[in-house]
Amino acid sequence: MRLVFAGTPEVALPALDALIASGKHEVVAVVTRPDAPAGRGRRLVASPVAERAEEAGIEVLKPAKPRDPEFLARLTEIAPDCCPVVAYGALLPKAALEIPAHGWVNLHFSLLPAWRGAAPVQHSLLAGDEMTGASTFQIEEGLDSGPVFGVVTEQVRATDTSGDLLTRLAFAGAGLLEATMDGIENGTLRPVPQSAEGISLAPKITVEDAEIDWTAPALRVDRLVRACTPAPGAWTTFRGERLKVVSARPVADRTDLEPGLLAATKKAVYVGTGSHAVELTWVRPQGKKPMLAADWARGVRIAEGERLGA
Numbered sequence: 626m627r628l629v630f631a632g633t634p635e636v637a638l639p640a641l642d643a644l645i646a647s648g649k650h651e652v653v654a655v656v657t658r659p660d661a662p663a664g665r666g667r668r669l670v671a672s673p674v675a676e677r678a679e680e681a682g683i684e685v686l687k688p689a690k691p692r693d694p695e696f697l698a699r700l701t702e703i704a705p706d707c708c709p710v711v712a713y714g715a716l717l718p719k720a721a722l723e724i725p726a727h728g729w730v731n732l733h734f735s736l737l738p739a740w741r742g743a744a745p746v747q748h749s750l751l752a753g754d755e756m757t758g759a760s761t762f763q764i765e766e767g768l769d770s771g772p773v774f775g776v777v778t779e780q781v782r783a784t785d786t787s788g789d790l791l792t793r794l795a796f797a798g799a800g801l802l803e804a805t806m807d808g809i810e811n812g813t814l815r816p817v818p819q820s821a822e823g824i825s826l827a828p829k830i831t832v833e834d835a836e837i838d839w840t841a842p843a844l845r846v847d848r849l850v851r852a853c854t855p856a857p858g859a860w861t862t863f864r865g866e867r868l869k870v871v872s873a874r875p876v877a878d879r880t881d882l883e884p885g886l887l888a889a890t891k892k893a894v895y896v897g898t899g900s901h902a903v904e905l906t907w908v909r910p911q912g913k914k915p916m917l918a919a920d921w922a923r924g925v926r927i928a929e930g931e932r933l934g935a
């Protein structure tokens with residue numbers, strides 16, 4: 626098939642690479658978000674998908690909005706058979722959905738209908754799911770509600786961050802998306818409507834959502850830290866300044882600390898929660914690079930009775 630791939634961030638690259646290398650289909654163009662300011666100089670930088678496509682000599686389309694008439698006209702000229710999508714980052718209008726003969730097929734990082742929305746991996750970790758996965762489905766005008774072509778499952782590990790889990794799903798999902806394109810092309814694959822039961826939503830995790838509540842149980846704190854790593858980053862406050870918690874681990878045998886209360890030894894830093902303590906392993910003070918929590922504690926000289934958070 627003639628494919629137009631839609632995607633923007635690095636997590637979309639394994640799928641794009643797989644389709645380019647498949648030899649069964651031709652990626653004739655990619656659709657990605659416009660260049661965005663990045664770095665200290667805030668200069669405009671192309672998305673990872675745009676850079677990869679340019680390296681491969683593939684046409685790159687960067688509409689400000691997918692409803693732009695110029696974009697729709699060019700997509701019509703290209704006449705793709707199907708448009709595979711991975712983390713494109715913009716809603717597709719009906720006019721765009723109707724152009725390819727086989728529609729737009731999204732690779733979504735959850736087992737639909739669970740975790741429809743922008744942050745499925747983060748919400749899966751927050752909920753403590755033991756199993757997750759990726760799904761390919763036909764895009765329609767509803768939010769991640771279209772019929773499903775196929776799924777691949779992935780075990781959630783006890784120490785997974787959202788970055789860890791998303792990386793594994795990106796590579797597993799790349800194979801699923803390629804197989805989905807094959808099945809659509811040869812007519813052996815038909816999408817199945819999603820169940821009306823088990824629907825859950827996964828809206829974007831904001832910076833405000835990532836603030837640690839030290840009155841919550843240690844299990845909840847651990848899940849929040851892992852779900853918000855690498856972005857937006859779980860955080861708290863210390864002496865009136867923001868402190869990011871890069872990594873931490875529950876310590877079940879330490880129950881002597883009140884919520885938010887700090888206790889430091891030469892090699893470890895503990896914080897009380899609503900249940901047992903957690904040990905901070907890596908932190909990032911405001912305006913500084915990540916550092917070992919024990920090094921941070923020695924530098925600030927934690928006084929007896931000092932706390933994190935409000």
